[in-house]
Amino acid sequence: MSEVILARTQFATTTLFHFIFVPLSIGLAFIVAVMQTLYLVKKKDVYKKMAKFWGTFFLINFAVGVVTGIIQEFQFGMNWSSYSRFVGDVFGAPLAIEALLAFFMESTFIGLWIFGWDRLPKKLHLACIWLVSIGTMLSALWIMAANSFMQNPVGYAIKNGRAEMNDFAGLLMNQKLLVAFPHIVFGSLATGAFFVVGVSAWNLIKKKDIGFFKRSITISLIIGLVSGLGIAFSGHSQAQYLVRVQPMKMAAAEGLWHDSGDPAPWTVVANIDTKNKESTGTIEIPYLLSYLSYGKFSGDVKGMNTLQKEYVKAYGEGNYIPPVKTTFWSFRIMAVTGGILILFSLIGLYLIWKKKIENSTRFLKWLFPIMFLPTIGNSFGWIMSEMGRQPWVVNGLMKTSAGVSPNVTSAELLFSIIAFSLVYSLLAAAMVYLFIRVIKQGPQAKPMQEVAATDPFNTRRVG
Template structure:
């Protein structure tokens, strides 16, 4: 394989590993801060100490996840110099600014108060310690904001000029207020909440069934976790729909590829299923719902929606000869996988909420056995969403400015990429196994008793 393709595989593998932990970090920081707020404010004596133990319980799971996120994220920085030096040369003036701000404003805030939070349980007042938890949550989510500012420029460049073969920033405010950021950030934030909701429900269901001493405490956790999950999934759906509206203008090729809409349509149908052959459309089989895609794009309810072939022809006339279509098959099915996982998580949220509020909870506790099986759902959805975001802009690394083929390091060899990719992948595999073992062992051995159902 050539160095370009291997570099893309390496970046994809390391990014997927990293993105397993990022959404969970975003959601867990908020969850832990909310739990600690309950601990500080509650006036119920039976609940005070168990609530404190729950904060430390989920805080420990957060620390395990956070450590893996940091380790896997550091490698991402090195990729720009190792594999994508032409991208770094062309985009460094713009891409470097939000990355620097992420380190200076977000990561320092997050890591500093994380240390204070870890070692300050017996040294700080409960209110000050709770404030540290909220500062960690703010720092984590601010970090995601700056990263997505940089990524949004790659999807939809704004606030720049090209001088001497390099993109240079000429409007920082435009970079920060890029409309693309709103959709990406809100979607990532609520994805983190949904991911955490599933984790909380999975852990709480297992503890309720396997740890008799912790049953009452984790019944409360099940109820709160179901609400948290429902908020996350509804936020994901709302922000995703909002972002889809914007894609119709900002990146119509990505949107048309997600729906496998090859030709212009007025009104456009929604393809439920498709077997897509990009080179021979006669072999493509589809099941469509007429007009639904146009109704989803309510800003074009009766107007023509451009298809892939039309958009590709327009890009050829604007940027020169070439094939500007992304992986339509991958985008089409990734989108449907993401939506299916979201729908399943919403069902789980309402089912667990209804069960925990039911007076017949004990009779149907066997249903909780299926909740831990849902743990892979948000991670599948997050990975599919990442593929849609990054794969949907191909063949561009920065849409309209630089192609991925032009961004790879010129002196990079296939052997070098093979060696580093194999090393990173094996190391990450060892780390994730170690982290899962540590987390599972901690979950099993930790009990949180709560006396009385009125607590």
């Protein structure tokens, strides 16, 4: 197997594994902040218990996510040194800001939040968890600023064969960032919300702490519905962006080999024939692709064959068509998961309104596995975004094959893939074990007394 394929495989596996934790951290931090706000406003201890209980999951997830994220940084220098040299002056700035500003902000206020219960004034303590939540979102903003440059390079100039940043504001106003960041945030809120929904549903089935988990599931279903709708609308904005800036990715996501004609139908399913460059057995919804692309029920969308000819003229000979099947089906899996989340949020809120949720065992049994759907949707959305950009590592500037480290061998890459996979498997097992332990203990478990950082040996329990 070639070095390019192995390097891409390693980056894909580590990124997807890391991306399990990032949205969950963003979502849980926000939900915990909402619950603690309710505690301050309503002055009911149940909301304090909710903030502490769900905050425990956030802390576990945050710790594991930090470890998995470190490897991401190292890979740029290890496996993608040619890419790093070419784009480091642009790519490095948002990554550095993310580490120095957002991550340190999160870490500092997480510490204050953990040790500040009953020590800090309530409003100040609440501000700490809100600053943690804002920090997680800022972290995503800077990472997406770097990634958006790869999708749509702006704010740079080529000097001495390298991309150098000459417009920092332009980097932050990148069209890709403006449409992608809200999509990431809404997807993250859905991830956190449906994690709470799933755990709450399991406890309601077991008839454990019904009042506690009814409140938890109500809050999270409201956030889940709002975030599900946000995913849909921000996804629509991304589709309009793709038609303008990355038309090849849009055409691949639709399995569109030939120009669609006006108006353009949206393909629900199709048999993608990459050998003959055609899609057969299609089921289509008339006018819908035109609406998704232009916000109106008219308009032509270019196909991959037309775009391939244009790209050859612009960039020289080569194959500029991305992996069509992967891009096509990833988009549909992502879209279906978003629709399911909206549907189950509406049903759950209706049952809560009718005061039937705790007795709706059949529905609750569905909610437990559905807690994993946002992670599936996030993962396939990321796959669609990154695979649809191929063959570029920086769209229009550098091909993926040119970005790989020249001195890394296939054997070294294969060894590191196996090593990282083993480490990640151990981390996943540890996290699952800790999550299950916290779920079984429940919110009534006796918490460890909050101790000062200077008193690490005080482990007395309080009732």
